[in-house]
Structures are given as structure tokens and as C-alpha cells.
Amino acid sequence: MIDIIKEKIWLGLKALKLKAPPKSKINVEYPKHKIHGDYASNISLNLAKKIRQTPMTLAKKLATHLSADPLFSEVTAAKPGFINFHIANKILYSTLQDINKLGLKYGINYERGAGKRILIEFVSANPTGPLNVVNARAAAFGDSLANIMIAQGYYVEREYYINDAGHQIDLLVESIENELNRLDEIQVEELQEGYKGKYITEIAAHILETEGATIHQLSKRDAAQKIRDCSLDILINDQKNTLSLFKVCFDNWISENELRQKGSVEDVLAYLSETEKIYDKDGAVWMCSSEFGDSKDRVIMRSDGTVTYIIPDIAYHITKYKRGFDRIIDILGPDHHGHIPKLKAGIEILGYKTSLMQFILLQHVTILMNEEKVKMSKREGKLITLRQLIEEVGTDAARFFFLMRKSNTPLDFDIELAKKRSSENPVYYVQYAHARIASIERKARSERIRVQDFKPEYLQRLVHDEELDIIRMLMKYPELITHISSTYDVNLLTSYLIDLAGEFHKYYQKYKIINKRYKELSLARLFLCKAVQTVIRNGLTLLGISAPTKM
């Protein structure tokens, strides 16, 4: 609708023989206050100086010209020079029909993305333990964003990078070895840096059970390899299973280990040395990342000849470029932002355009339990896992809560609140609206109010402000999805759904939908409810949350 109004204004300016600015410069927005109409434009305020007219005169001229358009019931000029548009009821009614005709497709705009290829990498947790709450936030966010981009016609691949190589994995293997020995009652020393926690013991116990007889017959090296393979297998599978419980499904699982085995690391090193942007110092090899926006140069190969994690990471990102994506989105945890300049520098040194890359940083998550912050530490093994969270509050509530805040602000996750089944809990509030409408439909059937008898002209019986306001709100939904696809503010969708559910609950309270004595009115209201339900369902689906018909 916004685009349509922009077009109308542009045509209006032409008709008034004024030099019209490009359509992208014409601003149309939702006014804060209802008296200012459904849409408003500040075009004459912006244009006034250029054409040497007062904003008000121009606004009045445009308003008069545009009021003839059947799209609007009224177009007015207001105080400093705003133009306020009131959408004609007829248009509202036809919007309602569109929504119900389109159903699942309402809010989808395949043209916008035009098949452009986007890669979204998210979660990518180290396979050194179960998924934590920040991973969970990333999972919910990345998955929902992917849904939204797909709904806008982008081709999206969801990708998970498994850091199954490097120092952290060595540490993990050591920790498990140690634990195995302990279970075998062999004297062990406490590891200074090792991983702790119940899951380490469980993995060790599992290995002992399945491989116990043979593992001690292997050479130390082979035993370590065996332990590595087994533990990674267990941990990665656990992550996959947890994610699928969370309704997150990845298209690609990329293993760092495999990348390394294919020689990507050597390739990158070779390319880098050709660029002369690396040098030796203190026995290590450094990359001139400071020339490319990083705050200092970085070590890429340690003095012991092993590479730092940057190199395989650059290698990995090069594969993203080689796979021909138009946009590469990385969703990262709060502790990774120092990582971005290094990675960008490396990519740029190798001659790729970093403009294709976008980074979304998620801030940390604090778990509140009985109004107290739960302290967590991965190394100590004290943490709330995604699995526990799902068991506590369920996938729907967890996903919704993670998506309520803007990605770059910290999030407090109140477990008690997420478990509540009342209006305090926004997930239930929204789902309840959906279920309520389903219930109304059941009632209608039992009252023999049949949807087949509906006729478009009945919609004229929707005359109350509440009814028209709801339609106006439904009309904004497609624009909202488009907006989110460019800002990545998924939280706007959760707030929209809360608002819409609120409007509906109020309406429900005030007016009776089904009334045997007024069949036409009942059918019209039922039609409105159906549209509300459609939008709530479509919105929840994008968020990966179920829309129950009974609660």
C-alpha cells in the first residue's frame, strides 16, 4: 500500500506540473495518531523550499488532487504541511477478501528477492558440549530470518559450520581421556583447562561401554583418534537432535576437519604468501590485517608451525564466495565481534569483495529463574542447555522469547514467565487469539452459520472502528515482512503479533461474532476473524511457532 501511495503522490506532482523527485525519495509512513489518517506523507515539507511554495499550499493542492482517487475516502492537508490519507472502506473490505483468498500466501512477496542467493550461517557452536542459550537465540533468530527471506523470494541456505578441529577439540579429547582413566580407576591429575560437567562423564561412560574392551589395546595415538571420533559423533548428533526439537533444520553442515583435509588451509596459506601481505616476526607468521581495517596485525601461524583459527575460517568463507552467493550473512555470538575485522581483512587480502558479507551480532542471554540470574560457565559445566530450556518451557515459548528483543540488545529470559499460561506470557496471548478464532468457527458451524453462504457485500456491515482498525492492521502485514527482510529486525514481527492479538481480544470482548439472528453480520465478522487468524498463523509460521486451534 505504501508503494501505491508513493506512486499516487508522484503522479499527483506530475499532474500539478511540478518536478517530482524520484519515488524512492517520497516518504510515506504510518502516523502515530489515528486522527492523522492511515498513512501520511511529509513530501510537501521536503519539497517546499525547492519549489518556493509554503508547505501548506503545496499540501493542500496535492490533497485536493488526490482526494478524487477512489483509493481514499479522504485526503487532507494538516498543520505544518503533512498530507494525511484515509483509506476508503471499500479498499479495506477488498483487502480482507485478498487475505482470505491468499491464505498461506498472504504476506509473501517473491518478487522482492527475485531468487537472489543468500547464505545464512548461524549457531556454529563448538562441538565441545551441548548447545547453550546464546546458541539457542542464534538458532531461533537465524531460522526465522531465513523463513522471512524465503517469503520475500530469496533463495536461502541455512548453514552450520562445525569447528571440529583445533585446540578446543584437543582439549575436549584430553578431558574425555582423563575421565576415561578416572572411570577405569587409573590415577589422574586434574586438568587445568579441561572441560568439565556431567556430559563429559556421560560420553566417557558411553565410550567405555561400547569400546571399552578394545580402547586400551590401541596405540595412544589411535586411542586418541578413536575418542575424538566417538565424542564428536555423540556431541554433534546431540546438537542436531536438539536443534530439530527446536524446529531448526540446516541445509548444510560444513566440517572444519574435512575442509582441512581437503587442503584448504594450505591453499589459503599459499595464496596469502603470493600477496606479500604476510611476514615473519618472532618466529611466527603474521598477516597485515591492520592495512585492511583491523586494529592490529594478526598471527596466522604460530611459532610451532600450526595455524591459528583465522586461516581455516578464511578458507571456509572463501568457499561461501566460490559457491556463488549474492549475500553472505553470519550470525555471531556476543564474544565474536573482535573476529569480524580479522576475517574481513583476510578475505580482502585474497581479493574478494567484503561488501557481500553481513554480520549480525547477537548479544548475550541471561536466564532468570525465580527472579534471580542463573550464573553459567561452560568450562565448569554449569550451564543451562537448549535441551533443558525446551523441556522447561517448550519450543514455542522459547523461540518467541528469543525473538522478542532486537538482536543487538541483551536479553533476559524469564523462565517462570515463559511457563505461565496467562496474558502475561506473550506467546500464549498470541496463540490464544488464534485458538479462540478456531473456537468461534466451531461455534459457527454448530449454529449452522455456514461460510459458503458468505457474500462480499456483507462486509459493508463491518462499520465499527475496532473492525476497521483491525483490517488496517492486517493490511500492514506484508509491508512489515518486507521491511524486516531489509533490516533483519525480526523482533518487529513478534511485537506486531502481540498487538494484533490484543486488538482481536478487545474486539472479541466487546462484540459478539456469532449471532443467529443476524446471519449476514455474523458471516462478515467471521470473515474478519478468519483473516486475523490467517495473519497470526502466517506470522507464527515465519517465527517457527505453532498456531494451535485448541488450547
Next chain:
RNA sequence: GCGCCAGUAGCUCAGCAGGAUAGAGCAACAGCCUUCUAAGCUGUGGGUCAGAGGUUCGAAUCCUCUCUGGCGUGCCA
């Protein structure tokens, strides 16, 4: 020190594609179920949008500085 993110009602936060009177929820109090799900609704109070400058016809929103908090700044990933 440098970099990133944030600072809006007592609390948790929306709003920040510059716009016309700054919004919710929680908490407090008072109400609403012989009627489509009370997992719901109605009403009442509360603000120097951290502070100071600047850009603009117009700033919570953009720019600069200051203050406060979180994180990063490893030959860890």
C-alpha cells in the same frame, strides 16, 4: 588505551526508514464469566527519552563530545 553494543516510566522493554500529543507489559488499586475459550477484557497513576552541544522547518531517532554499564581487544575458537 582502542573497538563494538547499549542507556527511554519503580521494573522489563517497544519506538530510532528524522515528523504532528513518547507507547506496551509487569508491579499497585478498582471492576467484568446464566452469552462464541476469564490462557480474556475494562479503568486509574507514573517520563528532563543518561548529560551537553550541533544539523534541521522539526530530533528519543542523525552527527560530535562527556558520563555509566556489558563485551571484545591471546601464538584460545
